[in-house]
Amino acid sequence: xxxxxxxxxxKRYGSMEIVHGIDLDVADREFIALVGPSGCGxxxxxxxxxxxxxxxxxxxxxxxRIVNDLPPRSRNISMVFQSYALYPHMTVRENLGFSLKxxxxxxxxxxxxxxxxxxxxxxxxxxxxxxxxxxxxxRQRVAMGRAIVRxxxxxxxxxxxxxxxxxxxxxxxxxxxxxxxxxxxxxxxxTHDQVEAMTLADRIVIMRDGYIEQVGTPDEVFQRxxxxxxxxxxxxxxxxxxxxxxxxxxxxxxxxxxxxxxxxFKAKVxxxxxxxxxLRPDDLYPAGHGLHSGDAADVHEIELPVTVTEPxxxxxxxxxxxxxxxxxxxxxxxxxxKAGDRVAMHFDLSQAHLFSAETGKSLRS
Amino acid sequence: xxxxxxxxxxxxxxxxxxxxxxxxxMLLICLPGIWIVLSSLRPTVEILAKPPVWIxxxxxxxxxxxxxxxxxxxxxxVLDYFRNSLxxxxxSTVIAIAIGMAGGYAFARYRFRGxxxxxxxxxxxxxxxxxxxxxxxxxxxxxxxIIDTHFGLILAYVALNVxxxxxxxxxFFRQVPKDLAEAAQIDGCTxxxxxxxxxxxxxxxxxxxxxxxxxxxxxxxxxxxxxxxxSINSKxxxxxxxxYTAEFTIDWRGMCALxxxxxxxxxxxxxxxxxxxxxxxxxxxxKG
Numbered sequence: 001x002x003x004x005x006x007x008x009x010x011k012r013y014g015s016m017e018i019v020h021g022i023d024l025d026v027a028d029r030e031f032i033a034l035v036g037p038s039g040c041g042x043x044x045x046x047x048x049x050x051x052x053x054x055x056x057x058x059x060x061x062x063x064x065r066i067v068n069d070l071p072p073r074s075r076n077i078s079m080v081f082q083s084y085a086l087y088p089h090m091t092v093r094e095n096l097g098f099s100l101k102x103x104x105x106x107x108x109x110x111x112x113x114x115x116x117x118x119x120x121x122x123x124x125x126x127x128x129x130x131x132x133x134x135x136x137x138x139r140q141r142v143a144m145g146r147a148i149v150r151x152x153x154x155x156x157x158x159x160x161x162x163x164x165x166x167x168x169x170x171x172x173x174x175x176x177x178x179x180x181x182x183x184x185x186x187x188x189x190x191t192h193d194q195v196e197a198m199t200l201a202d203r204i205v206i207m208r209d210g211y212i213e214q215v216g217t218p219d220e221v222f223q224r225x226x227x228x229x230x231x232x233x234x235x236x237x238x239x240x241x242x243x244x245x246x247x248x249x250x251x252x253x254x255x256x257x258x259x260x261x262x263x264x265f266k267a268k269v270x271x272x273x274x275x276x277x278x279l280r281p282d283d284l285y286p287a288g289h290g291l292h293s294g295d296a297a298d299v300h301e302i303e304l305p306v307t308v309t310e311p312x313x314x315x316x317x318x319x320x321x322x323x324x325x326x327x328x329x330x331x332x333x334x335x336x337x338k339a340g341d342r343v344a345m346h347f348d349l350s351q352a353h354l355f356s357a358e359t360g361k362s363l364r365s
Numbered sequence: 366x367x368x369x370x371x372x373x374x375x376x377x378x379x380x381x382x383x384x385x386x387x388x389x390x391m392l393l394i395c396l397p398g399i400w401i402v403l404s405s406l407r408p409t410v411e412i413l414a415k416p417p418v419w420i421x422x423x424x425x426x427x428x429x430x431x432x433x434x435x436x437x438x439x440x441x442x443v444l445d446y447f448r449n450s451l452x453x454x455x456x457s458t459v460i461a462i463a464i465g466m467a468g469g470y471a472f473a474r475y476r477f478r479g480x481x482x483x484x485x486x487x488x489x490x491x492x493x494x495x496x497x498x499x500x501x502x503x504x505x506x507x508x509x510x511i512i513d514t515h516f517g518l519i520l521a522y523v524a525l526n527v528x529x530x531x532x533x534x535x536x537f538f539r540q541v542p543k544d545l546a547e548a549a550q551i552d553g554c555t556x557x558x559x560x561x562x563x564x565x566x567x568x569x570x571x572x573x574x575x576x577x578x579x580x581x582x583x584x585x586x587x588x589x590x591x592x593x594x595x596s597i598n599s600k601x602x603x604x605x606x607x608x609y610t611a612e613f614t615i616d617w618r619g620m621c622a623l624x625x626x627x628x629x630x631x632x633x634x635x636x637x638x639x640x641x642x643x644x645x646x647x648x649x650x651x652k653g
Contacts (some may be wrong), residue, residue, distance in 0.1 A: 052547050071552045085544035089566045099552035102562070150552070 002047065002076075002153030002186045005030050010057035011044050011210075014119040018044050020210045021058060031180050032188040033201035035194055036233070041210040043158055046190045050079050050156050051227050063153050076095035078147035079156040082163060086131040092118075092142050093127040099150045117145040119172035120182060122173075137168045144146045144176070148183060157189040161196060173199060194234050198222070206230050226362050228355040237317060239278045240327045243357055246273040251354075253277070259300055262349040265363055283351035284329040286318060287344040291332060298350035306341045320345055398628070405429070406623035412617050441619075443626065445597040446605040450627075453515055453601060454583040457522035461579045465525070465530025466572060470560070472531065473538035474546075484535075487528040495525060499592045506593055513595035521589050526579040526583035533578070537571025538564065577638050584631055602627045 009344055011019040019041040026032045034042040047053035049060055051072035060067050067075050086095050094101075096117055100110045101237065118124050121141045130138055130348065140160065147155055160176070161169045177200055180187055197204045197217045206213045206221060206229075209280040214226040226229035231239045244251040244258075246269045252258040259277070261269070269275060282291045287301060296325075302329075304320040317333035319326040329345060354363040404412050405428055407421045438560045471477075472484060502521065503512070511517035539563050549559035566574075587603040594600045602623065610622040 050439065050547075050551060052550070072547075072550045072556070077551065079548070079551045081544045081548060083542060083544050085542065085548035087545060087549075087563055090564075098549070098562075102553040102558065146548075146552070 001036075003061070004154055004186060004188065005048070005061040006045075006058065007061070008058035009045065009048060009055060009060060011041070011048060012056040017056075019048070022207075022210075022212050024205060024212065024215065026186055026188060027244055029184050029186055029198060031189065032201045032205060033189045033191060033197035033203075034195040034205045035191055036207035036213075038192060039209075040207040042192075042205075042207050045207070046079075046156055046158055046188060049154070049188060049318065050077055051075050051106075075154075076150075076152050077154045077156055078150045078152040079158065080140075080143045080147050080160045082159040084096050084131070084143040084163075086139055086142055086146075088131050091128050091130055092123060092134070095142055096123075096127075096145050096149050096159045096247055100144070113149050117148045119147045120148065120179070136164050136311060137172060140164065140172055141175070144179065148179075152185060155183075155185050155187045157191075160173055160189075162193070169196075174241070177198060182183075195236060197331060198234070206233060210358065224362070224364065225278075225353065228276050228278070228360040228362075231355065231362075235280060237281050237328045237330075239353070240284065241276055241278045241355075242323065242325065242327075244275055244277045246275055247271055251275065251277050253323040255325070257323035258346060259352075262298065262352045262354070265354050268363045269354065275342045275363065276355040276357050276360075278353035278355065279327075279347060279349075280351065281317065281328045281330040283348040284327060285346055285348075286329065286331050286337070287346050289331040289335070290346055290348065291330070298348065299342050299348040300349055302347065303342050304345045306337055306339055308339060309337050316358060318343070335336070378609040393608075401621045401624050401628075405618060405625050407618070408616055409616070412621075424505060424649060428618045429626075432619060432622055432626070441605060442597045443602075443605065443623065445628075446600055446602045449515065449594075449599055450601040451630075452579050453518045453522065453599070455584045456515070457519045457526065458576055458580040460519070460523045461526035461530045462534075462572060462576050464527050465534045465575055465579075466565075468527070468531040469534030469536075470538050470564075471536040473541070487531055490528050495586075495587045499589055499615070502589065503592050512593055513599050515599055517593055518590060518601070521578075521593065522583040522586065525586070525589075526582055529582075530575045530579055533575040534568065534572055537568040537575075540571075541567045573638050575622075577635060580634065581631055584627075 002280070004024075006022060006024040008021040008022045008023060009019060010017065022041075022045065024032075034045060036042050038200075044053060047293065048055050049062075051067065051070060051074075055068060062075055062077070071313060087098065090098065093114060096114045097110045100113060105113075116125075118127060121139060121144060123138075123145055126134060126138060128140070131142065134142065140163075143160070157176075161172055164172060172197060176189075186200055189200060191198070201214060203217055204221050205215050208229050214221055214230045216224070216226075221234050225234060225239075232241055242253055244253045246252075246261060247258075248271055249261050250258045251261055285291070302322065304322050306318055306320050307326055308319040309316040310319075311334065314332075314334075316331045316337070318329045318331050318337060320329060321327075322345075326346075331337070355361060356363060403421055406424045406426070407418075408423055408425075411418050413423060432440055432443050448638050472480065506512045509517075511520075545563050545567070546556075546559045549563045550556065554562060584601075586601075587604060587606075590601050590604045591607070606620050606623055609616040611623055611625065
């Protein structure tokens, strides 16, 4: 049972504050992903939870116990590093059993627990090898095995998949998810890859510049991004975002083009407000190739010139110029299109987002 | 002849040329050593002959027998010198490695005030030629009354070796990824255990090579030892070579024989440690 609770957690290097008093509660057995661009403080936060980095302020609680000044070994956590950090001078078996050896566990127990972990991860054939004789995916599995053997309260993952190639990454992602279902521990997972975060996590914490931008389920952060940053960060290809001014039931873009103001924002904005208009590629599509049939009243059609197409087989990303800028749209059941074609684009305004240009906060309440 | 055959011929010709070149280079490097061994086995007449006699005509072990047969019979106290050399070299190496490990680790892992200045300072001490220090050192040692003692020479050699061992070991600890020590700490180690269980074994080959270097420096050092030693209390083998010079004569054969006696332990040690060195380096060469 391990609830992890961060309260006003702060990290300073000299006068530079890296993490600005963040609050976060992680439920028992929850899989939580910390995601954000590099330098957002997510790894530092993880390292503070692990005890590898001293904290400058606030408290960290693991399983109801304040661990602020405890060394890593007393926190009952385990961590999987980006570099795997396998001990090169030990065999896979010794790597897996190292924590038990240090703890002075009897030989039988050590063998049993190593065997269990190796069975879960399919490492049986590799036990006598050294890390240098393993492939990237195998090393990754050994690193996870070493974490499992400890039977910790909390698993910490620090970008564990970023050293793997794309195919292996997808495969290991699935394995991590299965593993979590099996071991049922609390997991805190740091990644810069929003797809990893979306696919793995129960809840996602999006960080930027040492602040938490939003905490929510994958669905929440995708459907209801709290800030402009989250809107641009989550989703692939990213949301189309364009600065605009509200004017008489319309949003007017810098280039002079305009769209009707979506109905549900009418009460939230006044004429003259500076806003950022956002529309996901899924909600912008060539007529007849969309995801939603859409409420006819909220679908707005404009004929636009195509600039680039990226066929992906089952769908094609169509870049079309609107208001002197390329907007990306997702065409399902694609038909052949080429640059220069003019197509009728549907803007599904029922799915549009508006953010305050000043604060970046979503205007939907 | 087709292109493939001529290419093959060219390649084997290049290989042969390569080998001949290597042989000549090795010959050049080994010649002084061979010459010393040869000279220790033949009479002075042959050693000093002009033009040189390349193939020894009269070979005997007289010089070695004389060396060990005690003072008065043409011998020198070689066993005492050997013991002194061994005690001084091993002790100073062990101390220099211990300090070098502590210092190298600190430089590799910790951030502290004045770190780069200290490192530079250590390196600067290497730029001072040891011989320039011998006179001041002699005066200081005379005042402290530690001339002609093991302690005095050990102290001098530790000081000589420490900057180098710190520098070398620092480099090897830098190659051990920081993540490993952190992983070990998460796995339940204290900082101290993490060092001995993980970082030390991985830097081991580097530490061993620093050890060889420190040992050979102490074993072969002559300039300081000749100033700071007097008698069989502390004279080392290199200084012992001087015993073969008299007022008007130099016993080249005896000197060469002693040189061979000096070289052998160093050679053996290097061979033993080198095996571990190579083995260690390959098993350690893993991307963290």
